[in-house]
Amino acid sequence: MSVPADAMPLLKVGNLSAGYGELPVLHGVDLEIYPAEMVALVGSNGAGKTTLLRALSGMLSCSGSIVMDGRELVGVTPDQIFGLGLVQVPEGRQLFDRMTVQDNLLMGSYRRHDKTAIARDLDQMYAIFPRMAERRRQLAGSMSGGEQQMCAIARALMAAPVLMMIDEMSLGLAPVVTQELMEVLAAIQRDGVTVLLVEQDVQLALSGADRAYVMETGRIVHSGPAKTLINDPAVQQAYLGI
Numbered sequence: 505m506s507v508p509a510d511a512m513p514l515l516k517v518g519n520l521s522a523g524y525g526e527l528p529v530l531h532g533v534d535l536e537i538y539p540a541e542m543v544a545l546v547g548s549n550g551a552g553k554t555t556l557l558r559a560l561s562g563m564l565s566c567s568g569s570i571v572m573d574g575r576e577l578v579g580v581t582p583d584q585i586f587g588l589g590l591v592q593v594p595e596g597r598q599l600f601d602r603m604t605v606q607d608n609l610l611m612g613s614y615r616r617h618d619k620t621a622i623a624r625d626l627d628q629m630y631a632i633f634p635r636m637a638e639r640r641r642q643l644a645g646s647m648s649g650g651e652q653q654m655c656a657i658a659r660a661l662m663a664a665p666v667l668m669m670i671d672e673m674s675l676g677l678a679p680v681v682t683q684e685l686m687e688v689l690a691a692i693q694r695d696g697v698t699v700l701l702v703e704q705d706v707q708l709a710l711s712g713a714d715r716a717y718v719m720e721t722g723r724i725v726h727s728g729p730a731k732t733l734i735n736d737p738a739v740q741q742a743y744l745g746i
């Protein structure tokens with residue numbers, strides 16, 4: 505999908521800087537995400553991708569601005585940001601290992617009160633991920649890496665996200681599982697959920713996304729339509745081994 509010329513961004517990040525204690529990591533990041541887009545954020549180890557997601561989720565204090573749906577999020581608590589629909593699937597999945605799949609999924613909806621809609625969404629998760637339906641009583645920590653990633657994505661979807669951010673979705677997964685998850689993301693996007701995909705697998709991210717940002721040492725160094733970046737010699741040389 506391409507962005508119409510008069511579209512308003514769902515999320516607009518302006519001059520965002522953040523770090524850990526004395527260590528600055530993000531240096532004036534600008535980024536925009538439009539409704540129902542899939543945007544990829546790629547870059548090498550330590551570039552600051554996870555740090556940016558933490559800042560967007562309100563887990564890291566930062567300067568600059570993060571506006572979602574016209575509302576400033578800098579200074580807003582992580583819980584409120586989650587409640588506004590900015591939901592993260594964290595690096596390493598971070599499931600509740602000793603809880604069942606179903607209880608993990610229900611944790612995703614803890615801020616919602618619409619019981620009927622929650623039950624409907626749970627059914628929908630089991631339709632999207634039949635493997636989760638089979639394993640609904642299994643402890644999340646005992647599942648395979650791919651199954652855990654499905655569970656983490658489904659848990660995030662149970663929050664009814666407006667913008668879902670996924671950190672290193674493909675890490676440690678077989679290509680066939682990753683491909684399956686990319687198809688799920690495309691379906692989610694067709695349902696109107698906006699997706700920010702953070703990936704070290706640049707080829708994968710650029711092949712699935714509409715637009716992409718490339719980050720190096722806490723700065724955005726390239727951005728544009730994913731198809732353009734895939735063919736950009738600088739990106740190819742640095743990230744695609746071409």
Ligand SMILES: Nc1ncnc2c1ncn2[C@@H]1O[C@H](COP(=O)(O)OP(=O)(O)OP(=O)(O)O)[C@@H](O)[C@H]1O
Nearest residue numbers: 524527529547548549550551552553554555556704
């Ligand atoms: N909790 C922390 N305390 C101090 N420094 C940190 C912390 N987390 C990350 N950093 C530093 O911030 C920088 C950016 O790390 P970040 O995890 O955001 O990178 P990344 O792009 O997500 O990398 P990767 O692709 O390996 O996940 C790194 O130099 C890292 O060492």
Ligand SMILES: [Mg+2]
Nearest residue numbers: 553554555595
């Ligand atoms: Mg990371």
